[in-house]
Amino acid sequence: GWTMEAFKDKEVARIRKLVGEKGQVIGAVSGGVDSTVAAKLMQEAVGGRFHAVMVDNGVLRKDEAKQVKETLTRGLGVNLTVVDASDRFLDLLEGVSDPEKKRKIIGNTFIEIFEEEAKRIAKEAELTPHAGPVEWFLQGTLYPDVIESISFKGPSQTIKTHHNVGGLPEKMKLKLIEPLRELFKDEVRAMGREMGIPADLVGRHPFPGPGLAIRILGAVTREKVRVLQQADLIFIEEIRKAGVYNDISQAFAALSGDRAVGVVGDQRLHGYLVFLRAVQTTDFMTATAYEFPPGVLTKIVSRIGNEVEGVARVLYEVTSKPPSTIEFE
Ligand code: XMP
Numbered sequence: 648g649w650t651m652e653a654f655k656d657k658e659v660a661r662i663r664k665l666v667g668e669k670g671q672v673i674g675a676v677s678g679g680v681d682s683t684v685a686a687k688l689m690q691e692a693v694g695g696r697f698h699a700v701m702v703d704n705g706v707l708r709k710d711e712a713k714q715v716k717e718t719l720t721r722g723l724g725v726n727l728t729v730v731d732a733s734d735r736f737l738d739l740l741e742g743v744s745d746p747e748k749k750r751k752i753i754g755n756t757f758i759e760i761f762e763e764e765a766k767r768i769a770k771e772a773e774l775t776p777h778a779g780p781v782e783w784f785l786q787g788t789l790y791p792d793v794i795e796s797i798s799f800k801g802p803s804q805t806i807k808t809h810h811n812v813g814g815l816p817e818k819m820k821l822k823l824i825e826p827l828r829e830l831f832k833d834e835v836r837a838m839g840r841e842m843g844i845p846a847d848l849v850g851r852h853p854f855p856g857p858g859l860a861i862r863i864l865g866a867v868t869r870e871k872v873r874v875l876q877q878a879d880l881i882f883i884e885e886i887r888k889a890g891v892y893n894d895i896s897q898a899f900a901a902l903s904g905d906r907a908v909g910v911v912g913d914q915r916l917h918g919y920l921v922f923l924r925a926v927q928t929t930d931f932m933t934a935t936a937y938e939f940p941p942g943v944l945t946k947i948v949s950r951i952g953n954e955v956e957g958v959a960r961v962l963y964e965v966t967s968k969p970p971s972t973i974e975f976e
Pocket residue numbers: 750805806807809810853854855856857897931968971972973974975976
């Protein structure tokens with residue numbers, strides 16, 4: 648019968664045959680489940696001839712790039728380059744408050760940087776004796792993405808453009824490898840566990856391509872990124888400590904575009920307004936707010952207030968989707 652192990656072995660064999668003895672493959676990784684499982688699969692199939700690229704866009708969660716580097720390189724043996732492009736992204740985002748513009752800037756800049764990196768890797772391969780050309784492009788597409796891109800022409804296409812580095816493989820004349828295209832999310836997770844990927848990574852909540860930029864309502868500044876990273880870190884840390892991370896589909900902090908009034912000592916302070924959101928959903932098309940066990944939110948809110956400088960107020964958002972969305976922009 649069908650087992651995950653048999654599927655994995657078959658897929659590894661298929662990739663080896665496809666890529667050949669010398670062929671080189673490139674692909675983007677984000678630190679999420681799909682790209683990590685796909686990268687690990689490639690590593691098993693072709694080793695160092697798979698070149699993974701992670702772009703630090705300056706709006707990742709705190710220490711995300713460092714952690715992904717650690718897990719993929721040391722933990723999983725993946726040949727990964729992390730490109731720190733945070734200044735380039737943050738400069739371009741300066742003063743931009745329209746959410747769709749933010750998405751476009753991040754998507755386009757991501758493609759530019761990935762392309763530059765791919766050229767560098769291709770040149771390096773040319774100069775390496777016995778290395779074949781870079782001809783292949785890894786994409787962590789899942790079965791639902793395949794279905795969706797066939798049947799939908801709606802906003803979901805915009806959602807997916809960042810993920811699949813839109814149009815890049817054709818432009819660079821690369822051939823696609825999609826090892827996960829027959830799998831659903833829970834199957835990808837099972838495969839990740841099978842391959843020895845750490846449990847907390849396998850169970851990770853999704854994180855949007857435009858990252859914290861769409862969780863900072865209004866204009867993105869370096870200061871706001873710093874505040875949000877700290878608040879988000881505390882939120883997720885306490886969710887894990889309370890043992891409810893796996894009961895929640897997605898949880899995150901966001902920053903309001905307006906300041907709120909608060910008090911520090913005997914002074915009134917106009918500080919940041921932090922929103923917390925945690926939802927339960929099966930398909931992300933509809934969602935309900937998560938009901939925390941007593942005491943958990945109080946602890947989180949008090950930690951954020953005490954530990955993150957400049958925060959005046961913290962709110963927990965309880966609207967369902969619809970009428971709300973999961974993200975704030
Ligand atoms: P919404 O806010 O539409 O979110 O209810 C549904 C799911 O999609 C994610 N999302 C995005 N993911 N780029 C992404 O890669 C985006 O621009 C984007 N916008 C929303 C969101 O995090 C949630 O999981």
